[in-house]
Amino acid sequence: MADIRFEIINKLGVLAEGAKGWKKEVNIMSWNGRKAKIDVRxxxxxxxxxxxxxxxxKNELKALKELLNELDIDELDIE
Structure with a gap:
């Protein structure tokens, strides 16, 4: 398997933290020297x-933002 190179360009925030210290983060990242994207992991x-x-x-993030803005999150049957 090829090595995966990454660079965290900007840490935007933490969404959650697990019991073992792992954090679900939103970052701007470059993968294998490519143009930066928003990354959630x-x-x-x-x-x-x-x-x-x-x-x-950027276009996918704009579409996701529009979709989320239209949702009534409190009405969703999710945890």
């Missing part, structure tokens, strides 16, 4: 190990 305390995550381009 779990990280260990040292930002060495990571969980599965999802990245968004």
């Amino acid at each position: 779990d990280w260990d305390e040292e930002h060495i190990k990571m969980g599965k995550g999802i990245t968004f381009s």
Whole structure:
């Protein structure tokens, strides 16, 4: 498996913290030297190990923001 290179360009915030200290973070990241994207994933305390995550381009992030703004989150049947 090829090495994956990443650079956290800007830490935007923490969404949650697990019992073992891992944090679900929102960051602006570059993967393998590519153009930066918004990234949401779990990280260990040292930002060495990571969980599965999802990245968004600027257009995808705008679409997600519009969709979330239209939702009444309190009415959703979720935890």
